Amino acid sequence: xxxxxxxxxxxxxxxxxxxxxxxxxxxxxxxxxxxxxxxxxxxxxxxxxxxxxxxxxxxxxxxxxxxxxxxxxxxxxxxxxxxxxxxxxxxxxxxxxxxxxxxxxxxxxxxxxxxxxxxxxxxxxxxxxxxxxxxxxxxxxxxxxxxxxxxxxxxxxxxxxxxxxxxxxxxxxxxxxxxxx
Amino acid sequence: xxxxxxxxxxxxxxxxxxxxxxxxxxxxxxxxxxxxxxxxxxxxxxxxxxxxxxxxxxxxxxxxxxxxxxxxxxxxxxxxxxxxxxxxxxxxxxxxxxxxxxxxxxxxxxxxxxxxxxxxxxxxxxxxxxxxxxxxxxxxxxxxxxxxxxxxxxx
Numbered sequence: 001x002x003x004x005x006x007x008x009x010x011x012x013x014x015x016x017x018x019x020x021x022x023x024x025x026x027x028x029x030x031x032x033x034x035x036x037x038x039x040x041x042x043x044x045x046x047x048x049x050x051x052x053x054x055x056x057x058x059x060x061x062x063x064x065x066x067x068x069x070x071x072x073x074x075x076x077x078x079x080x081x082x083x084x085x086x087x088x089x090x091x092x093x094x095x096x097x098x099x100x101x102x103x104x105x106x107x108x109x110x111x112x113x114x115x116x117x118x119x120x121x122x123x124x125x126x127x128x129x130x131x132x133x134x135x136x137x138x139x140x141x142x143x144x145x146x147x148x149x150x151x152x153x154x155x156x157x158x159x160x161x162x163x164x165x166x167x168x169x170x171x172x173x174x175x176x177x178x179x180x181x
Numbered sequence: 182x183x184x185x186x187x188x189x190x191x192x193x194x195x196x197x198x199x200x201x202x203x204x205x206x207x208x209x210x211x212x213x214x215x216x217x218x219x220x221x222x223x224x225x226x227x228x229x230x231x232x233x234x235x236x237x238x239x240x241x242x243x244x245x246x247x248x249x250x251x252x253x254x255x256x257x258x259x260x261x262x263x264x265x266x267x268x269x270x271x272x273x274x275x276x277x278x279x280x281x282x283x284x285x286x287x288x289x290x291x292x293x294x295x296x297x298x299x300x301x302x303x304x305x306x307x308x309x310x311x312x313x314x315x316x317x318x319x320x321x322x323x324x325x326x327x328x329x330x331x332x333x334x335x336x
Contacts, residue, residue, distance in 0.1 A: 116326075128251070166288065171277075
């Protein structure tokens with residue numbers, strides 16, 4: 001998700017502040033450098049079109065092709081950015097998307113969330129604060145499959161006490177620009 | 182959206198690009214024992230038909246305290262729902278918008294770094310959208326899974 005890129009990219013170099021949550025996020029390497037304006041422009045351009053050639057990108061930004069190549073490698077090596085193909089949910093047959101709130105009992109939300117994350121059709125899992133302990137998103141090719149996932153798979157995960165499902169009628173926007181990498 | 186049939190090669194290409202989409206067509210061709218032209222035309226077909234999108238994803242863990250805010254929006258009236266959803270989708274800060282059945286009329290998601298930023302965004306921007314009646318929110322504090330390999334390509 002695009003979020004305040006201007007601000008967010010300036011927090012590098014403060015790894016000690018990035019303590020968060022319980023487990024499951026470990027193994028992050030420390031940021032090796034701070035992003036400058038050229039890096040930000042490269043990222044912005046690649047958010048629009050990830051397949052643009054280095055040469056064209058360099059021309060658009062008015063820098064050397066070698067600069068683009070080096071910068072991009074540095075960004076990827078530091079795991080700051082990845083350029084990937086994303087599949088369109090409905091083009092792949094997933095016509096049903098359900099955001100589901102979950103209340104957990106008897107186990108930690110993180111433990112339950114980690115089990116839910118193993119289910120392929122569960123595309124996002126977030127430990128939340130609010131009335132639900134977890135917020136997840138489930139995709140399915142049909143309503144019967146969704147029903148089966150909710151009733152026979154998700155509800156059976158140990159610690160899932162109650163589910164609060166919704167069903168997307170029309171997805172107007174779904175552009176993951178930020179993700180844990 | 183018209184759906185095109187995908188064969189095994191399409192799947193292989195998508196999977197290859199799901200890891201690293203900067204790889205050249207020539208390199209993919211070499212790996213698969215096919216010509217650069219074959220890969221190029223397959224890829225063009227996948228992109229033109231909006232089966233896939235190739236884009237940069239930034240590491241959310243680079244933010245100090247990323248919070249994914251789920252905004253459960255209720256509209257003033259049923260007739261306002263579509264307009265509210267469209268207005269939300271136009272905001273660059275918001276990465277996900279859908280009209281939904283169930284917990285609210287519209288679900289929108291935005292990534293913020295702290296409560297103050299969320300409060301500002303809600304009061305300065307979202308509350309001002311005509312037709313918005315009420316917003317409840319839940320805050321995702323810990324991304325256990327966020328499969329960035331999925332998106333929706335909406336015209």
